[in-house]
Amino acid sequence: MRGKLLQQDLVAGLAVVAAAAFAWWLARKLPGGAGGGMGPGTLPKGLAVLLGLLGALLAASSFLEREGLRLRRWSLRGPLFILGALVVFGLAVRPLGLSVAGPLAIVVAAFASDEVRWGETLVFGVLMTAFCIGLFKFGLGLPIPLAPWLLGY
DSSP states (O other), rough: OOOOOHHHHHHHHHHHHHHHHHHHTTTTTTTOOOTTTOOOOOOHHHHHHHHHHHHHHHHHHHHHHHHHOOOOOSSSSHHHHHHHHHHHHHHHHHHHOHHHHHHHHHHHHTTSSSOOOOOHHHHHHHHHHHHIIIIIISSOOOOOOOOOHOOOO
């Protein structure tokens, strides 16, 4: 019996390979390191290669003999709300601070799905923001405003 080509896996695998090639192209001028040391280009190039291999594996698995999903229509709702969440975060982090911009971005991103549970989303937003504040503000000492409307810069 001849296997069906899983178009969804093939398209996704080729998209991941294309993203990896783009990442490699962006990191092409960064030195990779010499001797025993790592340079600034080692991590991005290594991750691009790993991502490309995983994409190729996904594309190759589309030719296996098994049942699966055909490529079907998809909504722009998900990508638009995820992109919107990034834009909202970028516009809100300076005037409102990380303490407001973090949960706000997570709530906007939650609109990407029609299966969202708002209670869990709000708890996740608060916990993730607390983690980010601990990591970036206190752990790494980055000058990110927490709540400039309350604490100042």
